[in-house]
Amino acid sequence: MGLRFEGIIPAVLLPLLLTMVLFLGPLTQVAMDCPWTFIDGVRVALDPCFWMLCLSDMRWLRNQVVAPLTEELVFRACMLPMLVPCAGPFTAIFTCPLFFGVAHFHHVIELLRFRQGTLSGIFLSAVFQFSYTAVFGAYTAFIFIRTGHLIGPVLCHSFCNYMGFPAISSALDHPQRLAVLCSYLLGVLLFLIFLFPFTDPFYYGSPTPVCSLTSSPSSLCLS
16 A cells, blocks of 8 residues: 555655646746745744644645545555456556546536536546546556555645645746746756656665565666
8 A cells, every 4th residue: 555664754755846847837837926935834834833824724635645644545555456457557547547537526516516516627637537547547547556555646635735736827928938837848848858757666666565565567666
């Protein structure tokens, strides 16, 4: 289930760093628009009052702690070890996120119940959210299978919940549009370059437990 101490430090750092590389564009945009300096951000991050305020916020706890932990525990740690021996790593990576995407349909029910938008708009929103969560689920499933750790997917999930979907439209209208768009492209390029090196099972204890469940390990399970 990915609950182990072997390779825990790389499991905490590398998948999160890889995800931050993918979000290089949004992070650059936030840095440009934020009135705070880097030192101000560090001071806030080290302030116990800030974290006490976060921990007292039920919405923050749901988005940054409870949802990432419970969803990754169910859809990655519990589901993937059952799918991999039957379907293999590749099929499991793209099958598991379908359940993860469907599990987010309760947002559509809320929109319909409170009539927040037109029926077509709600339907398009549901399709978009299903697609986005399915792609994200495939990414965290890939991380889980490659690293054999649950902590990496949980931290990546929490980070993505904080960042939200990249605001492409605001990037196109940004005063420094060229720099922002270049950072978006650079982030995607670096992500593709570092995807396999940063998730190399060698750093996490090879073979990883999930990969050892299949009788014929694929390239996903090899360093």
